[in-house]
Amino acid sequence: MTAPKKTLEQVAQKASICLKDRENIPTAPLWHMGKAYVFSSNDSFDLVQNTIDYLACKAKLGRAFTEDEKELLVNLYEALWWGGKIKGTPEAATLANHYVHGNGKEIRLDPSIYRDSVIVQDAMVCLKKYIADRQAKGKTFSIIKTTDADFRLSKFADPLRLGRRNQNTQGNIVAKDGALKTEEINRRLKFADNRFHLVASTSYTKPTFFTRWSVDSLYDFVDYAENKDDQHITRIPMDGGRNLILPDGLSSHMEKIGIAKRFWHRAEWHEQWRAA
Numbered sequence: 511m512t513a514p515k516k517t518l519e520q521v522a523q524k525a526s527i528c529l530k531d532r533e534n535i536p537t538a539p540l541w542h543m544g545k546a547y548v549f550s551s552n553d554s555f556d557l558v559q560n561t562i563d564y565l566a567c568k569a570k571l572g573r574a575f576t577e578d579e580k581e582l583l584v585n586l587y588e589a590l591w592w593g594g595k596i597k598g599t600p601e602a603a604t605l606a607n608h609y610v611h612g613n614g615k616e617i618r619l620d621p622s623i624y625r626d627s628v629i630v631q632d633a634m635v636c637l638k639k640y641i642a643d644r645q646a647k648g649k650t651f652s653i654i655k656t657t658d659a660d661f662r663l664s665k666f667a668d669p670l671r672l673g674r675r676n677q678n679t680q681g682n683i684v685a686k687d688g689a690l691k692t693e694e695i696n697r698r699l700k701f702a703d704n705r706f707h708l709v710a711s712t713s714y715t716k717p718t719f720f721t722r723w724s725v726d727s728l729y730d731f732v733d734y735a736e737n738k739d740d741q742h743i744t745r746i747p748m749d750g751g752r753n754l755i756l757p758d759g760l761s762s763h764m765e766k767i768g769i770a771k772r773f774w775h776r777a778e779w780h781e782q783w784r785a786a
Contacts, residue, residue: 559754562586569763570734580769583760584610587770590746602701605729605775610764614771621779623702624725628693629681630708633670634723634781637710640666641721642785645714654710657688703727703775717784724778734759 565579575583590606601623608617624630637654640661644651654661661667662683668674670683670690681693689707692699703725712721732742742758764770 555752555754558586562754562756562760566757566760569760575767580767583764584769586756587764599698599701601698601703605702608773608775609729609761609770612771612773614773616774616776619702619775619777621723621777623699624706624708624777625723625779627681627696627699628679629670629683629690632680633683633690633708634710636666636670637661637708638719638721638783639786640664641710641712641719645719645785651712651714654712655688656683656690656708659688662688719783719785721781721783722778723781724776726774726776728772728774730765730772731758731762733762 561582565575565583568575568579587606587610590603601619604617604619608615633656637656641651641654643666644654656662656667662685667683671685672682675682677691678694681691681696683690684705689705692704692706694700706725706727709724709726710721711724712719714720744756744758744761746754746756761770765772
C-alpha cells in the first residue's frame with residue numbers, strides 16, 4: 511500500500527533535519543535521564559528526547575547507525591533498567607536490560623506480577639467456572655486459554671468484557687483474541703507486560719482440581735513497516751509529569767542492527783481448588 515502523500519512529505523521534511531550533522535548526541539544518557547528525573551532538568555530531558563527522535567528518524571529511513579549511536583541505544587536501555595529499579599517497576603527494568611544483554615534466552619518472572627493483578631484474579635475466577643462446567647459435562651479441560659474462542663465468546667467471559675469493567679482499575683479481555691489488558695493503575699505490570707494471554711493447565715481428582723496457571727509472552731516491538739506513524743510507543747515517566755517517548759519502531763530496529771534480541775518470558779503458579 512502506498513503511503514499517503516502527506517506522510518511522505520512529513521518524512522522528507524524530517525529527513526532534511528535528522529540527517530544533518532548532529533553535535534549534541536549525549537554520551538551518557540543514564541546521567542541525563544537521572545538528571546531529568548531527580549532534578550527535573552528540562553535541558554537534559556530535551557537532549558535525550560531530541561536524540562531519540564533523531565535516531566528514530568534514521569531508523570525509519572534505513573540509514574546506517576554509527577557504532578557510537580548503537581552504543582547510545584544500548585546505554586538508553588540500561589538507563590531504562592536503572593529507572594525501573596528506582597521507580598518500582600523491577601520486572602520492566604529486568605526485561606529492558608535483558609533485551610540488550612540476554613542474547614535471546616528465555617527468562618522467568620516473579621509470578622506475583624501477574625497473580626496479584628485485578629484482571630488476572632478475575633480471569634482465574636471465570637476460567638475456573640468454565641473448567642468446572644466442562645468437567646461436569648464430560649468435556650475436555652486439560653488446557654484452557656483465554657484465547658480459546660469457546661471461552662472468550664461464552665457467558666463465562668462476560669464479567670471480563672470492557673463494557674462491564676473500568677479499564678483504569680480493572681483491566682479487561684480483548685474480544686477478538688482473548689488477550690488480557692492490564693489495569694492502568696497497575697504500574698508494575700503495565701510497564702512490563704500490558705497485554706498477555708493466561709493459560710490454565712488442569713487435572714482433576716474428585717473433588718479437587720489442580721491448576722498450573724501460566725503466562726508466556728514474547729518481548730518484542732512493532733517495527734516501522736507496521737508502525738509508520740508511531741502509533742506504538744513506550745512512555746518513560748520522568749519527574750514533573752513529563753514522559754520520554756520511545757517509538758516501538760526504534761526499539762524493533764535495534765534487532766536489525768544487531769544490538770538487541772527478542773525473547774520469551776514466563777511466569778507460572780499453582781492452585782488447588784474445588785467447584786463452587
